[in-house]
Amino acid sequence: MASGEMGRMPFFYNQEGRLVQVDYALQAVSRGSTTLGLKTKDFALLSSQVKPTRPLMEPAEKVFVVDDHIGATGSGYIGDVTTLLDQVRVAAQRHRLVYDEPIDVGTLSRTLSEYLHEFTMYAVRPFGASVLLAGVDDLGVQLLQVDPSGTTFKGSAFAIGQSSDEALETIVKGYRPDLSVEAALALATEAIEAVNGGKSVIEHGLVTAASKRFEHQQLPNAVA
Amino acid sequence: MTTTVGIRSKDGVVLAADKRASKGFFVGSKVVQKIFSLDGATAVAIAGAMSDAEYLVNLAKAERRLLALRRGYPLSVKESAKLISNIVYSSMKSYNPFYVELVVAGVDREGAHVYTSDMSGAITSEDFMSSGSGSPIAYGVLEQGFRKEFSLDEARKLAEAAVRAAMERDPGSGNGVDVLAIPNGHAFGGAN
Numbered sequence: 001m002a003s004g005e006m007g008r009m010p011f012f013y014n015q016e017g018r019l020v021q022v023d024y025a026l027q028a029v030s031r032g033s034t035t036l037g038l039k040t041k042d043f044a045l046l047s048s049q050v051k052p053t054r055p056l057m058e059p060a061e062k063v064f065v066v067d068d069h070i071g072a073t074g075s076g077y078i079g080d081v082t083t084l085l086d087q088v089r090v091a092a093q094r095h096r097l098v099y100d101e102p103i104d105v106g107t108l109s110r111t112l113s114e115y116l117h118e119f120t121m122y123a124v125r126p127f128g129a130s131v132l133l134a135g136v137d138d139l140g141v142q143l144l145q146v147d148p149s150g151t152t153f154k155g156s157a158f159a160i161g162q163s164s165d166e167a168l169e170t171i172v173k174g175y176r177p178d179l180s181v182e183a184a185l186a187l188a189t190e191a192i193e194a195v196n197g198g199k200s201v202i203e204h205g206l207v208t209a210a211s212k213r214f215e216h217q218q219l220p221n222a223v224a
Numbered sequence: 225m226t227t228t229v230g231i232r233s234k235d236g237v238v239l240a241a242d243k244r245a246s247k248g249f250f251v252g253s254k255v256v257q258k259i260f261s262l263d264g265a266t267a268v269a270i271a272g273a274m275s276d277a278e279y280l281v282n283l284a285k286a287e288r289r290l291l292a293l294r295r296g297y298p299l300s301v302k303e304s305a306k307l308i309s310n311i312v313y314s315s316m317k318s319y320n321p322f323y324v325e326l327v328v329a330g331v332d333r334e335g336a337h338v339y340t341s342d343m344s345g346a347i348t349s350e351d352f353m354s355s356g357s358g359s360p361i362a363y364g365v366l367e368q369g370f371r372k373e374f375s376l377d378e379a380r381k382l383a384e385a386a387v388r389a390a391m392e393r394d395p396g397s398g399n400g401v402d403v404l405a406i407p408n409g410h411a412f413g414g415a416n
């Protein structure tokens with residue numbers, strides 16, 4: 001097949017073996033607001049910068065409750081983020097209906113990743129959003145990142161969105177496995193503010209192994 | 225089978241139900257719970273096929289959680305009753321009905337409410353409501369004993385008396401009474 005023909009079918013692999021639509025989706029994510037996830041064995045923290053709003057406009061919600069014990073945040077096209085969020089919320093409730101138990105974070109991320117993957121297979125636009133999931137289940141505190149390709153990463157710290165590489169550097173420098181919640185809040189705030197030119201409005205969400213509940217609140221610079 | 229009762233008082237709602245599960249003329253279980261809470265402020269008393277009723281309650285719980293998460297505040301009692309009756313109605317219309325009669329009771333911003341939803345999806349709301357095979361007997365006690373100015377405790381006593389009367393004469397009801405009282409202004413919301 002001539003390369004010109006391939007160019008007209010962007011949902012196929014190109015000659016380097018890349019799915020350009022998925023690459024573009026990742027680029028869309030990297031234009032989103034800086035968003036972080038941080039995990040120790042005792043808690044997981046999600047933090048997202050809320051982009052400066054116009055006067056008289058309320059800031060958008062950035063950190064979401066998925067179920068009692070799981071929370072999510074995302075970066076990229078906010079419409080795509082909220083659509084994906086609804087998918088995981090429905091998956092969490094469906095799991096409760098079938099098993100009468102709260103869903104575990106791994107199963108939830110698998111559901112999300114399978115859903116995202118569908119959109120890399122056909123002539124449709126993949127989601128322009130990455131999602132961070134934080135929760136507590138029988139395996140402990142969990143933090144996962146799910147990308148538009150459907151790829152899932154497990155880990156102790158993630159950064160997505162604008163200047164995510166620099167933000168992650170700050171996190172890596174300050175991260176310790178015995179971090180306190182207060183220190184983690186300060187570290188996340190520092191990392192986001194360092195790449196966004198100072199004081200920013202940041203929304204945080206927290207789940208602890210002790211409470212097993214994901215709580216989020218608008219905390220404009222809780223730790224300045 | 226079953227007797228359930230819901231009463232609205234000026235300071236809250238009460239649900240009461242017996243504990244018998246019948247298998248034809250046999251007492252299948254003597255310790256069945258027929259009152260389920262949808263969240264801290266709304267509860268359902270079930271009568272009819274236990275499997276259908278429990279499935280319906282779980283489905284309602286899931287749908288309520290989703291809506292509360294999506295819009296950021298919980299459902300009113302009326303919304304909860306309507307949600308359940310819509311599910312029941314659509315099943316009836318597709319010739320696959322839920323064999324249930326539910327009493328939905330709770331408190332919200334507007335105060336205390338009691339609704340019943342039958343297997344056709346019809347919902348009605350009155351100061352006191354009863355469902356199940358023992359309901360004609362329970363209604364006799366309720367009609368005689370109910371006063372609009374009842375406190376929550378007086379309502380609780382009447383609800384229990386109505387179920388106990390039904391248990392005396394209805395073979396489908398018996399083995400003890402469960403009572404749930406929800407006072408007005410009770411922390412409403414909560415995921416469970």
